[in-house]
Amino acid sequence: MIPWISKAKDDDVAVSSRIRLARNLKDEFFPSIMDDLAGDRVYNKVKGMFDTVDNYSFIKMKDVDPVEKHAMVERHIMSRELENSKSGGIAKLDNESVVIMINEEDHLRIQSITPGLEIEQAFGVIMDIHEPVKSQFAYDDQFGYLTACPTNAGTGMRASAMLHIPGIIMTGQLPNISNTIAKMGMTVRGIYGEGSDAVGNMVQLSNQITLGLNERDIVDNLKSVASKLIANERNARRLILETKASQVEDQVMRSFGVLKYARRLSSKETISMLSDIKMGISMGLITGIEHNELHSLMMDTAPCQLQHTLGKELIESERDIIRADMVKKALSNTKEA
Amino acid sequence: MIPWISKAKDDDVAVSSRIRLARNLKDEFFPSIMDDLAGDRVYNKVKGMFDTVDNYSFIKMKDVDPVEKHAMVERHIMSRELENSKSGGIAKLDNESVVIMINEEDHLRIQSITPGLEIEQAFGVIMDIHEPVKSQFAYDDQFGYLTACPTNAGTGMRASAMLHIPGIIMTGQLPNISNTIAKMGMTVRGIYGEGSDAVGNMVQLSNQITLGLNERDIVDNLKSVASKLIANERNARRLILETKASQVEDQVMRSFGVLKYARRLSSKETISMLSDIKMGISMGLITGIEHNELHSLMMDTAPCQLQHTLGKELIESERDIIRADMVKKALSNTKEA
Numbered sequence: 001m002i003p004w005i006s007k008a009k010d011d012d013v014a015v016s017s018r019i020r021l022a023r024n025l026k027d028e029f030f031p032s033i034m035d036d037l038a039g040d041r042v043y044n045k046v047k048g049m050f051d052t053v054d055n056y057s058f059i060k061m062k063d064v065d066p067v068e069k070h071a072m073v074e075r076h077i078m079s080r081e082l083e084n085s086k087s088g089g090i091a092k093l094d095n096e097s098v099v100i101m102i103n104e105e106d107h108l109r110i111q112s113i114t115p116g117l118e119i120e121q122a123f124g125v126i127m128d129i130h131e132p133v134k135s136q137f138a139y140d141d142q143f144g145y146l147t148a149c150p151t152n153a154g155t156g157m158r159a160s161a162m163l164h165i166p167g168i169i170m171t172g173q174l175p176n177i178s179n180t181i182a183k184m185g186m187t188v189r190g191i192y193g194e195g196s197d198a199v200g201n202m203v204q205l206s207n208q209i210t211l212g213l214n215e216r217d218i219v220d221n222l223k224s225v226a227s228k229l230i231a232n233e234r235n236a237r238r239l240i241l242e243t244k245a246s247q248v249e250d251q252v253m254r255s256f257g258v259l260k261y262a263r264r265l266s267s268k269e270t271i272s273m274l275s276d277i278k279m280g281i282s283m284g285l286i287t288g289i290e291h292n293e294l295h296s297l298m299m300d301t302a303p304c305q306l307q308h309t310l311g312k313e314l315i316e317s318e319r320d321i322i323r324a325d326m327v328k329k330a331l332s333n334t335k336e337a
Numbered sequence: 338m339i340p341w342i343s344k345a346k347d348d349d350v351a352v353s354s355r356i357r358l359a360r361n362l363k364d365e366f367f368p369s370i371m372d373d374l375a376g377d378r379v380y381n382k383v384k385g386m387f388d389t390v391d392n393y394s395f396i397k398m399k400d401v402d403p404v405e406k407h408a409m410v411e412r413h414i415m416s417r418e419l420e421n422s423k424s425g426g427i428a429k430l431d432n433e434s435v436v437i438m439i440n441e442e443d444h445l446r447i448q449s450i451t452p453g454l455e456i457e458q459a460f461g462v463i464m465d466i467h468e469p470v471k472s473q474f475a476y477d478d479q480f481g482y483l484t485a486c487p488t489n490a491g492t493g494m495r496a497s498a499m500l501h502i503p504g505i506i507m508t509g510q511l512p513n514i515s516n517t518i519a520k521m522g523m524t525v526r527g528i529y530g531e532g533s534d535a536v537g538n539m540v541q542l543s544n545q546i547t548l549g550l551n552e553r554d555i556v557d558n559l560k561s562v563a564s565k566l567i568a569n570e571r572n573a574r575r576l577i578l579e580t581k582a583s584q585v586e587d588q589v590m591r592s593f594g595v596l597k598y599a600r601r602l603s604s605k606e607t608i609s610m611l612s613d614i615k616m617g618i619s620m621g622l623i624t625g626i627e628h629n630e631l632h633s634l635m636m637d638t639a640p641c642q643l644q645h646t647l648g649k650e651l652i653e654s655e656r657d658i659i660r661a662d663m664v665k666k667a668l669s670n671t672k673e674a
Contacts, residue, residue, distance in 0.1 A: 250599055250600035253599060256594075257595045257596070258591050259594070260598075261591060261593050261673065324587075
């Protein structure tokens with residue numbers, strides 16, 4: 001089970017929340033233009049900065065095999081971009097609730113992740129990490145913290161929430177809602193970042209603007225818009241139950257039956273059917289499993305994370321059989337309500 | 338539950354067996370060319386012939402509503418052709434193991450149906466019915482019993498077995514087997530007669546030739562070829578389990594999951610998934626239900642039979658919901674082996 005995932009308020013819709021800060025060291029070039037020597041120097045400076053603070057473990061990307069890298073992407077603790085960074089690496093706490101990417105687009109991407117909509121807690125953690133070391137970062141009185149990409153300048157902060165919104169998607173409200181959210185300086189996108197699909201009816205809500213707002217405002221805006229989306233989603237689910245109950249119940253229960261009995265499950269259909277199960281729990285159709293357990297299962301059954309857990313490389317057909325077995329076990333205590 | 342269906346030998350493959358005799362009264366025109374008056378006269382003569390013999394109930398087609406007619410077709414106790422016969426009717430025993438169609442293609446089509454491959458028993462029943470009344474039928478020393486269509490002349494007898502052959506179909510053996518069977522004067526076709534598809538992997542094996550063979554030969558040939566097909570089918574299932582077990586097990590168990598949990602089931606997918614379940618029982622994947630119970634369920638969930646049982650007309654979406662409920666109940670004691 002993914003260590004940082006636990007039961008949380010609003011987790012019928014909000015899977016997780018995160019804050020990340022983009023920071024760069026003074027007197028060093030940005031990663032995109034620095035040479036390998038500089039990259040290693042930055043890595044070591046960051047290591048020195050956090051080595052004594054808490055129980056961080058440091059890993060250099062070049063020492064990580066490709067499956068493990070992809071597994072970390074699937075767990076949402078690092079970006080695809082970091083995978084190929086020569087001097088890149090990460091520092092992370094054991095439970096992976098705090099992860100610092102080193103030499104991704106910026107020297108540091110410090111992120112704190114929490115379950116549900118506990119963005120306030122993530123914010124607190126980030127501020128505590130940042131405070132003692134902030135004097136070492138490139139800062140400009142006019143532009144704030146300096147970042148490789150100007151869109152991150154200012155606070156360098158992104159607050160985001162991963163939301164499960166099958167109701168909003170089914171009722172066709174997503175395009176309108178996305179437009180409204182865009183006008184508020186925020187954005188809704190697929191869970192693997194810009195341009196990715198809403199896999200498993202999951203989207204990531206985040207602030208688009210980092211300049212001209214202070215950190216407090218960003219967090220408050222995120223909380224406010226996320227809360228509205230959560231309310232929208234619950235309304236949409238109610239509406240669906242009122243207007244096309246039998247059709248949606250059928251879809252949910254078929255997914256339930258297939259997940260319980262299939263002998264092979266692809267990752268794509270698994271995430272999609274687990275999305276149905278999640279909605280089914282909210283709708284009172286299925287009992288015996290908590291939302292956070294489902295969130296874990298969604299990540300645990302991702303192709304590389306599954307291989308990471310088993311400690312060996314597997315071909316797709318082998319993974320499909322093991323995935324079906326994992327899902328069956330995870331759902332063994334569930335039943336039709 | 339369909340009354341004549343009970344547990345029987347070989348019912349892992351053989352669903353039912355039947356013998357039917359085509360007979361026509363002396364001194365009457367064949368149904369296709371007789372007028373209404375003659376039709377009624379024939380009906381009454383047949384009624385007189387069987388009224389005193391056993392506990393037959395007589396129904397005239399014109400007194401039967403369309404849903405009930407279709408339900409009888411779905412239960413395989415009458416043909417589609419009889420539905421629109423003006424002076425047509427049926428005589429049947431309570432358990433429907435014996436049914437006489439009156440004024441279908443011939444004046445009489447006497448059929449006895451038994452579960453499994455108990456064709457011998459059906460043959461005995463038919464001969465016992467036929468013996469006391471045979472002198473009243475049109476008979477020619479050269480051509481035997483005379484029938485409306487020359488292909489039925491001679492014995493006027495058709496022996497058939499309904500067989501569930503997913504293994505033969507999956508392994509692609511059906512075309513070859515059909516050819517071989519044709520050369521032996523027999524035929525394999527869909528369960529609703531000539532030209533119909535192998536719905537639910539079910540086919541009907543029957544003799545094509547009625548002339549030049551005696552009744553005993555026809556029954557023996559049917560038994561012999563059916564037994565070979567049953568052995569072929571069991572071999573095919575074994576082969577499948579050896580070569581693509583995981584794929585077929587997955588298909589069977591997915592159908593099992595969907596049938597157990599769906600809230601709506603169309604008749605088409607139901608018959609197809611029940612076919613998977615039937616194979617799953619044979620393969621030892623599913624326990625808690627007998628083959629004959631599945632056979633009943635296949636017929637009970639057919640669109641008109643379902644309405645007949647409930648005693649009211651229902652639109653498709655209503656039937657789909659009720660069908661899902663019936664299937665769920667029927668499978669409530671089943672489980673993964």
